[in-house]
Amino acid sequence: MRKYSIFAVAREAMRYHAGWEKAWRSPEPKRKYKVIVIGAGGHGLATAYYLGKVHGIKDVAIIEKGWLGGGNTGRNTTIIRSNYLQDPSAGIFDKALQLYEGLSQDLNYNIMFSPRGLLMLAQSEHEMRGYKRTVYANQLQGIETKWIGREEVKSLVPILNIDGPRYPVLGALYQERGGTARHDAVAWGLARACSNMGMDIIQKCEVTGIRTENGEVRGIDTTKGAIDCEKLSIVTAGHAGTVANMAGFRLPLESVALQAWVSEPVKPCIDVVVMANLVHCYISQSDKGELVLGGGIDHPNNYSQRGSWYTIEETVRSLVETYPIISRLKMLRQWGGIVDITGDHSPILSKTPVKNIFVNCGWGTGGFKAIPGSGWAMAELIAKGEPGPLAKGFGLDRFTEGRFVDESVAAGVAH
Numbered sequence: 001m002r003k004y005s006i007f008a009v010a011r012e013a014m015r016y017h018a019g020w021e022k023a024w025r026s027p028e029p030k031r032k033y034k035v036i037v038i039g040a041g042g043h044g045l046a047t048a049y050y051l052g053k054v055h056g057i058k059d060v061a062i063i064e065k066g067w068l069g070g071g072n073t074g075r076n077t078t079i080i081r082s083n084y085l086q087d088p089s090a091g092i093f094d095k096a097l098q099l100y101e102g103l104s105q106d107l108n109y110n111i112m113f114s115p116r117g118l119l120m121l122a123q124s125e126h127e128m129r130g131y132k133r134t135v136y137a138n139q140l141q142g143i144e145t146k147w148i149g150r151e152e153v154k155s156l157v158p159i160l161n162i163d164g165p166r167y168p169v170l171g172a173l174y175q176e177r178g179g180t181a182r183h184d185a186v187a188w189g190l191a192r193a194c195s196n197m198g199m200d201i202i203q204k205c206e207v208t209g210i211r212t213e214n215g216e217v218r219g220i221d222t223t224k225g226a227i228d229c230e231k232l233s234i235v236t237a238g239h240a241g242t243v244a245n246m247a248g249f250r251l252p253l254e255s256v257a258l259q260a261w262v263s264e265p266v267k268p269c270i271d272v273v274v275m276a277n278l279v280h281c282y283i284s285q286s287d288k289g290e291l292v293l294g295g296g297i298d299h300p301n302n303y304s305q306r307g308s309w310y311t312i313e314e315t316v317r318s319l320v321e322t323y324p325i326i327s328r329l330k331m332l333r334q335w336g337g338i339v340d341i342t343g344d345h346s347p348i349l350s351k352t353p354v355k356n357i358f359v360n361c362g363w364g365t366g367g368f369k370a371i372p373g374s375g376w377a378m379a380e381l382i383a384k385g386e387p388g389p390l391a392k393g394f395g396l397d398r399f400t401e402g403r404f405v406d407e408s409v410a411a412g413v414a415h
């Protein structure tokens with residue numbers, strides 16, 4: 001595939017952009033692959049990418065029931081940060097942030113990574129203590145975050161009402177390396193790189209069954225026929241539980257809707273990302289000028305990619321009291337995604353009861369920021385059959401051994 005470059009843009013500009021190649025192939029599935037990854041979201045694609053790039057395993061198919069990036073990867077609000085509390089989380093989330101910092105160059109695809117700085121507002125004594133504790137933990141982990149006072153918060157976010165009708169802003173956890181990236185571009189860039197390595201991305205192909213023999217995987221059944229494999233990775237986020245059931249085991253997950261909104265575009269008014277987790281709202285501004293907005297999860301377990309009215313009402317109330325200036329803005333779009341939540345709010349990257357089936361799920365409301373780190377760790381697990389240092393803390397065994405990685409404070413979005 002030809003490299004994207006300033007010269008390619010100039011060349012295509014001279015011939016009405018008629019010479020661009022398709023970014024990835026759309027082949028029919030082969031009869032057999034060494035590795036099959038179910039789910040062409042960011043985590044599935046990154047798993048395949050690092051399998052090829054780091055471990056030299058390129059006989060890989062990524063099977064997607066819809067279109068690539070059409071799940072949570074294309075539905076999230078693109079926030080990237082690594083300010084988690086526990087050491088295993090700091091390891092994988094900061095690895096992801098480091099990889100994000102060079103991902104556009106690595107993929108030769110502009111993912112529009114924008115490390116504009118991230119603030120998590122503290123609006124109660126309890127939250128303030130929680131965030132200060134995270135800052136101290138991050139210092140020990142070598143991750144740069146700091147506590148800033150309310151006046152500095154106001155100078156970074158002039159549109160913020162720091163006196164708040166419900167809760168005043170007491171200060172914030174600030175991670176200057178945090179920010180955003182264009183979510184579709186992350187999926188498209190990874191897909192292009194996987195296709196370029198000879199991997200097959202099979203879209204509109206739903207996995208309907210998993211075949212096993214003597215406790216070991218043999219292949220999958222799909223709407224495009226049966227496909228055999230030596231190793232299988234389930235990377236299907238909110239549907240991980242239903243796909244795992246096909247192989248005969250259960251996962252400790254709940255699936256719920258999380259929704260988001262974008263407003264009509266306005267002139268630049270906020271150049272950092274701000275999360276207010278006590279009142280449940282968060283905000284950033286896209287390059288087009290739209291405000292990208294979200295709040296807490298919907299509480300009833302469900303699989304509808306929509307979200308319910310009471311969450312909209314609650315989030316809008318919080319946004320308007322926190323940023324009164326946006327109260328007259330019109331919303332352009334609203335959507336939902338199905339997120340998969342574990343009891344300790346940490347992901348699962350694990351072997352399973354079936355030999356050579358691996359699972360990557362449980363990223364809940366916060367997995368976009370983890371995509372490259374998760375793919376790196378998962379590829380190592382699949383290639384070697386054992387978790388490396390990044391995945392080690394996130395095995396399924398932690399639920400039977402009571403060895404939780406509690407991230408309920410750092411999860412960011414209220415659960």
Ligand code: FAD
Nearest residue numbers: 039041042043065071072073076077079207337367368369
């Ligand atoms: P997905 O992108 O959902 O990919 C899984 C794929 O599996 C889907 O494409 C699906 O179609 C496919 N699939 C499912 N079943 C089958 C089957 N039977 N056969 C074949 N394919 C199948 N995280 C952050 O870090 N920052 C944020 O700001 C943020 N905001 C969010 C806002 C919203 C509204 C939502 C919903 C999520 C948000 N997240 C955020 C979370 C983040 O989006 C997810 O954790 C992450 O995208 C999960 O990626 P994934 O690749 O695991 O899943």
Ligand code: PYC
Nearest residue numbers: 079365366411412413
């Ligand atoms: O995990 O940072 C996060 C997040 C922000 C919005 C949704 N998730």
